[in-house]
Amino acid sequence: MTEAVQESIERCRELLAAPFGDVAGALKRDHPGSKLVGCFPVYTPAELIHASGALPIGVIGGGNQIEIAHADSRFQSFVCSIVKSSLELGLTQRLEALDAMLFHSICDPARNLASVFKRNFPGIPVEYLHLPQNMGPRADGYLVAEYRRLLLALGELTGTPATDASLKRSIALYNRARGLVRALYRLRSEAPEKLSAADCYVLVRAGTLISVEEHVAMLEAALPALDARPARPKDRIRVVLEGSFCEQPPLELLERIEEAGCYLVDDDFLLGWRWFRSDVRPHGDPLRAMAGAYLHGSVYSGVKHDLREPKAKHLLDKVRELRADAVLILAAKFCEPALFDYALYRRALDAAAIPHLFLEFEEKMWIFDHVRTEVETFVESMLFA
Amino acid sequence: MNENPGYQEQMHLLQKEMMGRYYAELTAAAEGSGQKSAYMLVSGNPVELVRAFDLLPVFPEVNALQLAVKKQALPFIQKAEEMGYSIDNCAYVKADIGCFMNGRKTPFGTIPLPQLILCNYVGCNVYLQWFEHLAEYDPAPVFNLDIPFVRTDSGEPSAEDVTYVVRQLEDLVALCERITGKKLDREKLRRIVELSGQTGELWSKIKALTQRSPSPFDAYFDSVTLMAPLYCLRGTEECLRFFETAYAELLAKAEAGVGPLPEERFRVVIEGPPPWPYLRTFRDMFSKWGAVAVASTYSTVGGLWEFGFRHDPDRPMESIASHMLQWNLTNRNFLQRYEQIRRYLEEWSADALVIHSVKSCRLFSAGQGDMREYFTKELGIPTLLVESDIEDPRYFSEAQIRNRVDAFFESLEHKRAVAAQTTR
Numbered sequence: 001m002t003e004a005v006q007e008s009i010e011r012c013r014e015l016l017a018a019p020f021g022d023v024a025g026a027l028k029r030d031h032p033g034s035k036l037v038g039c040f041p042v043y044t045p046a047e048l049i050h051a052s053g054a055l056p057i058g059v060i061g062g063g064n065q066i067e068i069a070h071a072d073s074r075f076q077s078f079v080c081s082i083v084k085s086s087l088e089l090g091l092t093q094r095l096e097a098l099d100a101m102l103f104h105s106i107c108d109p110a111r112n113l114a115s116v117f118k119r120n121f122p123g124i125p126v127e128y129l130h131l132p133q134n135m136g137p138r139a140d141g142y143l144v145a146e147y148r149r150l151l152l153a154l155g156e157l158t159g160t161p162a163t164d165a166s167l168k169r170s171i172a173l174y175n176r177a178r179g180l181v182r183a184l185y186r187l188r189s190e191a192p193e194k195l196s197a198a199d200c201y202v203l204v205r206a207g208t209l210i211s212v213e214e215h216v217a218m219l220e221a222a223l224p225a226l227d228a229r230p231a232r233p234k235d236r237i238r239v240v241l242e243g244s245f246c247e248q249p250p251l252e253l254l255e256r257i258e259e260a261g262c263y264l265v266d267d268d269f270l271l272g273w274r275w276f277r278s279d280v281r282p283h284g285d286p287l288r289a290m291a292g293a294y295l296h297g298s299v300y301s302g303v304k305h306d307l308r309e310p311k312a313k314h315l316l317d318k319v320r321e322l323r324a325d326a327v328l329i330l331a332a333k334f335c336e337p338a339l340f341d342y343a344l345y346r347r348a349l350d351a352a353a354i355p356h357l358f359l360e361f362e363e364k365m366w367i368f369d370h371v372r373t374e375v376e377t378f379v380e381s382m383l384f385a
Numbered sequence: 386m387n388e389n390p391g392y393q394e395q396m397h398l399l400q401k402e403m404m405g406r407y408y409a410e411l412t413a414a415a416e417g418s419g420q421k422s423a424y425m426l427v428s429g430n431p432v433e434l435v436r437a438f439d440l441l442p443v444f445p446e447v448n449a450l451q452l453a454v455k456k457q458a459l460p461f462i463q464k465a466e467e468m469g470y471s472i473d474n475c476a477y478v479k480a481d482i483g484c485f486m487n488g489r490k491t492p493f494g495t496i497p498l499p500q501l502i503l504c505n506y507v508g509c510n511v512y513l514q515w516f517e518h519l520a521e522y523d524p525a526p527v528f529n530l531d532i533p534f535v536r537t538d539s540g541e542p543s544a545e546d547v548t549y550v551v552r553q554l555e556d557l558v559a560l561c562e563r564i565t566g567k568k569l570d571r572e573k574l575r576r577i578v579e580l581s582g583q584t585g586e587l588w589s590k591i592k593a594l595t596q597r598s599p600s601p602f603d604a605y606f607d608s609v610t611l612m613a614p615l616y617c618l619r620g621t622e623e624c625l626r627f628f629e630t631a632y633a634e635l636l637a638k639a640e641a642g643v644g645p646l647p648e649e650r651f652r653v654v655i656e657g658p659p660p661w662p663y664l665r666t667f668r669d670m671f672s673k674w675g676a677v678a679v680a681s682t683y684s685t686v687g688g689l690w691e692f693g694f695r696h697d698p699d700r701p702m703e704s705i706a707s708h709m710l711q712w713n714l715t716n717r718n719f720l721q722r723y724e725q726i727r728r729y730l731e732e733w734s735a736d737a738l739v740i741h742s743v744k745s746c747r748l749f750s751a752g753q754g755d756m757r758e759y760f761t762k763e764l765g766i767p768t769l770l771v772e773s774d775i776e777d778p779r780y781f782s783e784a785q786i787r788n789r790v791d792a793f794f795e796s797l798e799h800k801r802a803v804a805a806q807t808t809r
Binding site: 114118133141305 | 465468469471474475478508509510511513517518520521527528529531533534536537543545548549552553556723744746747748751752753754755758759772
């Protein structure tokens with residue numbers, strides 16, 4: 001691998017390891033006059049923020065860097081970690097660079113978290129999007145209106161309301177960024193020995209912490225270098241990972257899983273930042289294009305209840321397309337959407353005779369031996385049984 | 386069963402009869418009476434529309450809670466866990482799905498299969514998953530009636546929200562017409578909506594009675610008696626008659642100064658759903674201290690009539706939409722709930738707030754620690770938080786809850802004694 005791409009990956013790792021407050025502060029310093037809009041998972045129409053002259057930044061929990069000392073008196077023990085650690089970031093003054101925060105209807109704890117943010121951090125305006133759950137004919141007009149409402153709030157925040165032209169520019173830019181991420185994932189599924197799941201992860205995650213322009217430049221440089229890497233395939237099974245679309249597993253966990261004998265050829269990490277299967281239509285009415293892409297061109301997800309086709313069918317299709325040998329369901333502890341989905345996935349995977357393993361994680365976990373052993377046992381049972 | 390002999394006797398008997406008939410109808414449908422049924426959810430629902438098509442409304446939540454009350458839920462929960470549902474998933478869903486996949490027979494009746502799976506998504510995200518799963522297990526058509534959450538500072542839905550919901554209701558009408566083979570009878574819908582409006586009016590008057598001292602009934606534990614018909618039978622003549630009887634009976638008690646306990650010593654507001662498997666045990670913990678709930682948030686999951694909402698027969702679709710969007714607890718945001726509780730504390734003259742935090746229902750519970758912080762630190766209201774579950778009997782730790790309840794009321798008594806001494 002060239003030195004430059006290794007440097008990029010190292011820089012991404014450092015970004016991810018740095019205290020969130022520092023990263024957010026640096027982003028703001030590098031873009032004087034820009035407002036920073038925190039985006040809670042899963043999906044954010046980042047184009048709308050960008051087109052209004054603000055910078056989206058992913059607020060995706062505290063990872064395994066912060067200790068939850070205050071937020072656990074606000075949210076109970078049976079609530080997932082990302083809700084508590086994101087609140088903890090605010091309660092410990094690590095979100096001071098934010099000018100607004102955006103949530104959407106993904107689950108009940110995140111929904112209540114939006115209110116708790118509003119009460120505890122009066123300096124950070126909270127916007128809450130309701131994305132449609134009825135994908136029928138009425139959703140399109142509704143979603144355009146909802147995006148228009150968000151644009152109005154963003155325009156007030158920045159003082160530079162989005163125009164059709166700025167929206168189209170932002171759509172083109174995010175299309176480019178998502179296209180590059182899709183190319184990364186293509187590389188991983190075609191030659192997983194060239195790009196580990198953890199390296200791929202940090203390259204994508206960096207996009208939630210830097211400007212989209214910088215991210216595009218970084219990925220444009222990295223992709224050909226990664227592709228040109230000489231690497232010999234190892235004797236590993238090909239695995240699709242599912243269930244980590246909101247709270248994010250620690251990097252070390254991904255490394256241990258792959259070392260245990262898997263190539264993770266696809267996953268749903270940071271799903272909202274790579275939400276569309278193809279480009280958002282770059283011409284015509286931009287809000288209609290965004291809404292149309294949400295309704296007709298987005299990925300399946302535990303937080304989008306699209307009843308036109310069973311969720312499990314999408315998972316099975318993915319397994320077949322990627323010629324995967326098995327599925328790993330990696331659900332965040334107490335994540336109801338992921339835990340519910342598992343029951344449906346398990347049924348469908350059993351019926352299709354696709355081997356699968358269920359594991360739970362927490363963003364702040366730091367002992368990985370038992371996970372490694374479980375994955376190793378699973379892999380061995382497939383290779384040698 | 387009650388502290389005062391004859392307490393709420395007629396109302397209770399009537400309720401038992403009505404709910405018995407309702408479950409007999411369900412059983413008959415399950416056994417082939419020919420009546421078609423629609424599965425739907427309690428929170429702010431469009432039951433008026435469903436009834437206009439003579440579809441029998443079936444509420445998996447009500448079935449699940451009945452199973453819990455009758456201590457029959459655990460085996461079904463475990464069946465669902467064997468299917469892959471997590472120990473951390475909502476136990477209402479697990480009890481229902483366990484029952485659904487294993488014959489649908491309960492001690493109170495047999496649950497029919499649905500001809501329509503109507504997910505009225507009013508706030509609760511688990512609803513979406515619950516009915517998505519039922520739709521996987523059953524071939525009946527499924528409809529997600531998507532209700533935008535209350536998310537603006539005004540606390541009111543936007544014009545676009547209302548239009549979106551009304552249009553979906555029209556789509557639902559078309560679907561019901563296909564399922565039943567009948568055109569919507571607008572006059573019939575109007576009458577049903579009118580009945581709901583009148584029932585809501587009585588329910589609202591009943592809730593105002595607990596502002597009196599002593600409160601004529603317990604607004605948490607006794608509201609349950611009224612909530613079952615309000616949800617399962619709203620929009621029918623018999624439901625309206627039941628509420629007329631209940632109001633007359635409770636008004637008479639209020640006039641006579643009779644309450645549910647021999648002496649009302651503490652007036653509390655209770656937030657959160659009840660622990661159905663241990664309802665009696667939980668109630669006794671409060672009765673022992675002379676504590677009566679004068680208001681409860683749980684009794685507003687189906688609708689917020691006490692703050693002014695009425696179904697309007699002149700605008701049936703719009704008022705159904707308004708009920709679903711704005712006039713129920715679950716589609717409102719968490720801070721609106723703080724405000725609702727604050728009003729209860731003030732306008733119902735309560736001494737304290739009790740938060741019952743349930744693991745299953747994170748819509749209710751997630752963040753209740755912040756709620757406690759707000760009421761104790763910002764408003765100076767004595768607040769007790771106890772944890773258990775609505776459905777899963779494995780989460781009820783009787784001794785622990787009793788200790789906390791006792792300690793809380795001891796401290797309230799102590800404060801009261803000190804205050805009395807200083808004013809003497």
